């Protein structure tokens with residue numbers, strides 16, 4: 001590879017506050033690895049950004065599943081050569097992507113937990129029967145209804161700041177969000193955030209209590225397959241441990257999606273190159289999930305074993 005391959009690169013990102021913070025962290029990592037690299041940024045509006053108001057049952061369903069509503073336009077820009085690296089919240093990337101592209105790497109992962117954000121302190125245990133919790137992710141809705149059948153789960157749309165505003169305005173008692181997104185936007189788990197005059201309390205839910213989505217908290221870097229310059233750039237900033245974990249999580253999800261798209265919670269840990277995986281798969285009609293556990297050295301094999309041992 002020649003020197004010139006590293007002169008410049010263009011990264012593509014959505015325009016939400018969270019996406020821009022994530023793009024900036026990719027740019028920072030790249031310029032640390034290659035101080036002379038000229039990095040440009042292109043902000044791209046996706047279907048998911050456009051459709052935040054009406055007829056959103058199917059858009060809502062896409063969270064954590066394979067609809068590609070937050071990724072399609074970024075892939076079109078990759079294909080057209082307008083960008084070289086598409087930056088995604090990995091959780092929003094379909095488990096199967098077109099042959100032309102690849103997820104070449106991921107940055108070091110943020111916390112993977114979900115957070116219950118409430119208007120009163122005390123977290124989940126302090127929510128009274130009948131309290132209204134907003135979320136549009138089927139995984140979160142099913143899991144919460146299973147853990148707390150007495151709560152009322154209703155749809156909540158919009159990007160992270162919008163959802164926090166809707167909570168602050170009082171239409172919900174609580175909402176569920178990813179810790180990764182909250183932290184990247186400057187919120188702290190240890191003290192309440194003041195949003196539109198309201199104090200909002202953050203209660204992270206341990207991953208073995210409330211199972212996260214596959215890839216939650218990871219920033220995925222997608223390139224044109226065979227683009228050696230982009231591949232080398234990504235290789236210089238990727239985090240191997242995170243990459244191993246999310247490949248296993250996404251493989252498990254892909255195997256499950258053979259049939260239909262099921263709400264699934266899954267988490268991994270990596271200890272001395274031994275990968276541990278735990279999953280909960282929620283039935284369409286609600287109620288008790290199927291559960292499984294697996295461990296081993298090869299992420300794709302562990303994912304398959306997890307899939308095959310689903311109780």
Ligand SMILES: NCc1[nH]cc(CCC(=O)O)c1CC(=O)O
Nearest residue numbers: 063089177178180181216217218
């Ligand atoms: N689908 C929305 C989305 N995609 C990624 C994140 C947060 C960051 C992450 O989980 O990596 C969010 C918001 C949320 O779930 O709270």
